[in-house]
Amino acid sequence: MYIGLVTTTTLSDDEVDALFHALADRTRRDILRRSLAGEYSVSALASHYDMSFAAVQKHVAVLERAGLVTKRRSGREALASGDVTTIRSVGTLLDELEQVWRGRVSRIDDLLAAEKLHHPIKSATPEE
Template sequence: MVELQAATKLDAVFHALGDATRRHMLRDLAGGERSVGELAAPFEISLAAASKHIKALERAGLVRRTVAGRKHLCRLEARPLEGAHEWLGFYKQFWSGRLDILESLLRQEDAAKSQGEDHD
C-alpha cells in the first residue's frame, strides 16, 4: 500500500512537470513566494487557467497556496521533487554506464587505427 501511494505521488509530480507552463511557474517559485497573478503574468492565460495549473502543482505537493484576503500566494514545496530525482537517477546511472562502454570502444577503435597506420 505504501508503494502504491508513493507511485501515485510520483505520477502526480511527473504529470505536473509534464506541462511547460507549470515548469515555468515552479522555476519562478524557486525565487520566492508569488501571487497567482504574478505566476500568470508571463503567459497569455486567464487567472482561472493559471489557477488550474496551480491546482495540478498543489495535487503533486509541489506548491502550497495560502490566502491573504483576496490575494492567493503560492510557494514552492520542493520535497516531492526528491522522488522524481531518485527515479531519474536510475537512468542517469544507466546512461553513464552505456556512455562509458561507448567511450571504451571508441578508444579501442582509435588505438587499432593508430596501430594500423604505424604499420603502413
C-alpha cells in the same frame, strides 16, 4: 511498480505519476521555476502568461496536487511557493532510474564483449 529499482524515495506510484504529469507541461514548469524563486500570488503569476487567470490557477492546482507547490492565503490572495523537498524527491527518483538504466547498459556491454571473445567477427575481405 519499477522492476529492478530499489527506491529510497517514499513516493507511491500515483504520486510519481502526478509529479511527472505536472512536470510534463511547459507552462507548469515555468510556474514552478518562478515559485521556487519566491512566493507569488496566483494573479502575479498569471500576469506572465498569455492565458486567463483561471487557466493559470488550474496549472497551479496541478502543481499543488503533485506536491510541487504549496499555497497559502494572505487576505484575498492565494500565494504559491515551490516545495524544495518534493523537487529533491524527483531528483532522487531520476537518479535511481538512471542507475537502473546504467546497470542495464553495462550488462549489455558485458554480453557483447563476451560474445566478441567467443565468436570473433571474421573479415569479409580475403586475407593475402
